[in-house]
Amino acid sequence: MTTYGTRVREPVDLLIHGETVVTMNEARDQLTNGAVVVHDGRIVAVTTMADATDRFEPATTMGGPDTAVIPGLINAHQHLTGDRLLRSTIPDDLGLGDALTQWALPAHAAHTGDLDELSATLSLVEAATNGITYTVEAGTVAHPERVLAAFDNVGVGGTLGSWGWDVGDGPHAGNVDEVIARQDATLRLTAGHPRVDGWVTLVGHDLMTDELVVAASEFARTNNTGLTFHMSPSPADAAAYLARTGRRPLAHLAHLGALGDHLAIAHAVHIDDSEIDAVLDHDVAVVSCPWAYLRLGQGITRSFRHRQLLRGGGRLALGCDSENAGDSIDILLTARLFAGLVKDSTGDPTQFTSGQALALATIDAARAIKMHHEIGSLEVGKRADVVIVDTTGPIWTPHADDPIIALVWASDGRSVRDVVSSGRIVVRDHACVSIDLGSLVIEAQQAHHELVSRCGAHPRNE
Numbered sequence: 001m002t003t004y005g006t007r008v009r010e011p012v013d014l015l016i017h018g019e020t021v022v023t024m025n026e027a028r029d030q031l032t033n034g035a036v037v038v039h040d041g042r043i044v045a046v047t048t049m050a051d052a053t054d055r056f057e058p059a060t061t062m063g064g065p066d067t068a069v070i071p072g073l074i075n076a077h078q079h080l081t082g083d084r085l086l087r088s089t090i091p092d093d094l095g096l097g098d099a100l101t102q103w104a105l106p107a108h109a110a111h112t113g114d115l116d117e118l119s120a121t122l123s124l125v126e127a128a129t130n131g132i133t134y135t136v137e138a139g140t141v142a143h144p145e146r147v148l149a150a151f152d153n154v155g156v157g158g159t160l161g162s163w164g165w166d167v168g169d170g171p172h173a174g175n176v177d178e179v180i181a182r183q184d185a186t187l188r189l190t191a192g193h194p195r196v197d198g199w200v201t202l203v204g205h206d207l208m209t210d211e212l213v214v215a216a217s218e219f220a221r222t223n224n225t226g227l228t229f230h231m232s233p234s235p236a237d238a239a240a241y242l243a244r245t246g247r248r249p250l251a252h253l254a255h256l257g258a259l260g261d262h263l264a265i266a267h268a269v270h271i272d273d274s275e276i277d278a279v280l281d282h283d284v285a286v287v288s289c290p291w292a293y294l295r296l297g298q299g300i301t302r303s304f305r306h307r308q309l310l311r312g313g314g315r316l317a318l319g320c321d322s323e324n325a326g327d328s329i330d331i332l333l334t335a336r337l338f339a340g341l342v343k344d345s346t347g348d349p350t351q352f353t354s355g356q357a358l359a360l361a362t363i364d365a366a367r368a369i370k371m372h373h374e375i376g377s378l379e380v381g382k383r384a385d386v387v388i389v390d391t392t393g394p395i396w397t398p399h400a401d402d403p404i405i406a407l408v409w410a411s412d413g414r415s416v417r418d419v420v421s422s423g424r425i426v427v428r429d430h431a432c433v434s435i436d437l438g439s440l441v442i443e444a445q446q447a448h449h450e451l452v453s454r455c456g457a458h459p460r461n462e
């Protein structure tokens, strides 16, 4: 311990130095030559470098003068298993729904526990190296305990869910009691975990009975946790609900009493004005996955209702979805696309700044998943989820004082240099330090070949 006169510097685990520290706090403060100080997995100070070096004695110092420091990023809808091992193998000229039925579902049906852990580890390594420290798992999980092991392997946080549906005979479909029992088992599996929270997770669409969605919503409320499912990425769900119930999907779910602030719906693209009102009235969060809609041609440019949800004060977050609906896990790239869609669809370039786009990947996403007390900004007391961005090189030249425009419009996950998750260094100099990438790549390549042959998802010309 170093002393200066009578002053004793406080020993801490980590000091992160940034030329600019982008806090994403309520005032959107940015500190020039700033520091984030971390101890026991939590942020204990966000201050100037001069103040931090005066007050603290860090065991480790990271960052430096050529960096921007931002909060850990949040991906609020990601399938960690299944088609991750079919990355860029699923053709991009399939008919609507064929990528799901011909590739994703057979892949899930063929998944062993080993494949679940392998694909989730691969997904989370990619996420971490692109600055994502919290991932809402979309519930395509046969073996949740192996996906939890993947979260532990990589050292990042997120939610864990189990694939739940009671219509049809797809993988792991069951009756209401069986589905709820699976959700209960997932919550018990994650109870007390420092970084991973169990969520109630259904497939959604028209693959859940009224009884199941009501039971799942009640189960999530009772257990004070989140609920997520898919709805209306295309017009098909509205057609199915209108035929079955006479109501559009979100109007029907409101009628059942299943909507609430515990619910984060993936997509909600093709919704009408009454459904927008239902989302806003019940404070339901919506997760927009724009790359998925574009790759699958689902019509986000024809029905960009997410803009109206934002204007109405709705809680939104961004997701990267899955490989049958997009081929990268990079939430900065997604934030850029979302910002462009807002500007273009309104024909008004004054709409939606890069700061708002970064908020959708950080603090606003945290609000959408009700984790804003823990993550989403660099503030004292929160989890130390911190991303160090390398601001050297051609992308960042010339060098602007405010890094946010470059971060959203010029850059993406490529600029992420180091990542800290709950105080633990998980990415250093662009590489995930918590796993052996070389052996992971070999295993993934082997599994890819086996999976393609086992699930019968052959390229279209075979």
Ligand SMILES: [Zn+2]
Residues within 6 Å of the ligand: 077, 079, 138, 230, 266, 321, 322
């Ligand atoms: Zn999805």
